[in-house]
Amino acid sequence: MPANRRTILVTGGLGYIGSHTCVVLAEAGYRPVIVDNLANAKASVLPRIRELAKPDIAFPKADVRDRTAMEKILASPRPTSRSTRPMCATARR
Numbered sequence: 646m647p648a649n650r651r652t653i654l655v656t657g658g659l660g661y662i663g664s665h666t667c668v669v670l671a672e673a674g675y676r677p678v679i680v681d682n683l684a685n686a687k688a689s690v691l692p693r694i695r696e697l698a699k700p701d702i703a704f705p706k707a708d709v710r711d712r713t714a715m716e717k718i719l720a721s722p723r724p725t726s727r728s729t730r731p732m733c734a735t736a737r738r
């Protein structure tokens with residue numbers, strides 16, 4: 646696993662497509678940050694994703710329509726990441 650993994654934002658990351666996407670992204674060397682408002686998912690999915698993808702997955706619960714919350718998430722640097730601004734991968738329909 647590369648030490649300088651890039652952070653990638655996965656919206657809807659606790660859903661069906663998003664959760665599988667997170668596992669594959671983690672396997673490919675990315676550090677997924679999941680944003681999900683739990684409208685159609687349960688937080689209990691997170692431990693299973695972490696188990697499959699290694700535990701290094703952040704989950705700031707938020708609604709992607711909440712501009713203030715999204716700006717805060719996007720502005721947050723990850724302590725051990727070289728990238729301070731996450732890339733975006735939309736996992737919603």
Ligand SMILES: NC(=O)c1ccc[n+]([C@@H]2O[C@H](COP(=O)([O-])OP(=O)(O)OC[C@H]3O[C@@H](n4cnc5c(N)ncnc54)[C@H](O)[C@@H]3O)[C@@H](O)[C@H]2O)c1
Nearest residue numbers: 657659660661662663681682683684685686707708709738
């Ligand atoms: N084969 C299977 O077992 C299976 C199981 C489930 C779904 N599916 C299929 O997968 C497709 C659906 O998957 P999907 O991943 O697109 O949908 P999904 O509903 O599983 O995932 C969407 C995620 O987005 C989140 N979300 C919704 N609005 C949000 C918002 N405003 N802000 C933040 N998060 C938000 C939801 O909480 C959810 O976790 C459908 O075609 C369905 O038939 C297949």
